[in-house]
Amino acid sequence: MSLLSQFTASEITVIDGKATAAQVLEEVKHDVAALQQQGITPCLAVVLVGEDPASQVYVRNKVEKALMVGIRSLEFRFPAELSQTELLAKIDELNADQSVHGILVQLPLPKHIDETAVLERIDPKKDVDGFHSENVGGLSQGRDVLTPCTPTGCIRLLKDTLGDLTGLHAVVVGRSNIVGKPMVALLLKENCTVTVVHSKSQDLAQLCQLGDIVVAAVGRPRMINASYLKTNAVVIDVGINRIQENGKNRLVGDVDYDDVLPMVSAITPVPGGVGPMTIAYLMKNTVHAAQLQHAQAHSTSV
Numbered sequence: 127m128s129l130l131s132q133f134t135a136s137e138i139t140v141i142d143g144k145a146t147a148a149q150v151l152e153e154v155k156h157d158v159a160a161l162q163q164q165g166i167t168p169c170l171a172v173v174l175v176g177e178d179p180a181s182q183v184y185v186r187n188k189v190e191k192a193l194m195v196g197i198r199s200l201e202f203r204f205p206a207e208l209s210q211t212e213l214l215a216k217i218d219e220l221n222a223d224q225s226v227h228g229i230l231v232q233l234p235l236p237k238h239i240d241e242t243a244v245l246e247r248i249d250p251k252k253d254v255d256g257f258h259s260e261n262v263g264g265l266s267q268g269r270d271v272l273t274p275c276t277p278t279g280c281i282r283l284l285k286d287t288l289g290d291l292t293g294l295h296a297v298v299v300g301r302s303n304i305v306g307k308p309m310v311a312l313l314l315k316e317n318c319t320v321t322v323v324h325s326k327s328q329d330l331a332q333l334c335q336l337g338d339i340v341v342a343a344v345g346r347p348r349m350i351n352a353s354y355l356k357t358n359a360v361v362i363d364v365g366i367n368r369i370q371e372n373g374k375n376r377l378v379g380d381v382d383y384d385d386v387l388p389m390v391s392a393i394t395p396v397p398g399g400v401g402p403m404t405i406a407y408l409m410k411n412t413v414h415a416a417q418l419q420h421a422q423a424h425s426t427s428v
């Protein structure tokens with residue numbers, strides 16, 4: 127009997143991303159303590175260009191979580207007028223600083239700066255967002271590289287909910303470089319059968335109905351309703367959409383939560399599902415980067 131067939135309609139699991147993220151952060155604390163015993167304090171450098179309010183909130187949250195788990199954080203805030211040349215020079219400086227293990231350039235950047243050029247400038251070993259092409263390619267090849275935080279957090283939620291994912295059919299809705307594509311690679315690594323659907327796919331609902339697992343990452347409020355799912359599917363909703371409803375602002379996912387709830391076996395809420403996992407895995411990536419750099423330095427010195 128498969129894990130999915132063990133669920134019944136009365137056993138719907140609302141996947142608590144906050145609780146799992148707290149567990150991940152406890153694991154990170156343990157790993158930080160182990161590194162500190164070797165004389166290494168993991169360090170994350172965060173670079174923010176401009177005054178985007180959402181970016182400022184994200185950066186503040188990241189710095190707070192780093193402090194909580196014992197990771198040293200460095201903040202570099204620049205005006206929106208900063209030139210691309212100046213930003214690349216700062217990244218070069220951080221790449222060369224052996225005390226810095228992770229570098230994160232907060233996106234989006236001002237329009238006059240080429241995001242791809244900036245992300246490619248970060249040393250892949252310090253690329254805690256997992257966006258550098260060397261890490262993207264390494265993930266596809268199954269190598270031990272830094273992987274994007276959000277999809278990696280989604281895998282953790284799935285494995286904590288279902289255990290072994292081998293043989294399950296996963297449908298990924300969306301093909302972005304940040305979530306959709308790395309999600310596919312991570313699911314393949316877990317031995318899932320994977321279908322990708324996107325804006326050009328035909329019979330979208332019919333394709334989604336194939337999924338034991340459905341990962342929604344398209345940025346369209348409540349696009350996926352009960353007609354898209356088979357009974358007892360496990361739904362990971364990556365969408366965070368701000369809408370006006372009944373005169374109030376609220377956050378909703380890409381999945382119509384209330385509509386699908388009676389038929390799913392497990393689902394992430396919005397907010398409180400995938401969101402907390404992203405920052406938790408940024409911390410985990412920072413520690414992993416420190417471990418990899420320490421191992422490489424040790425091997426070259428022996």
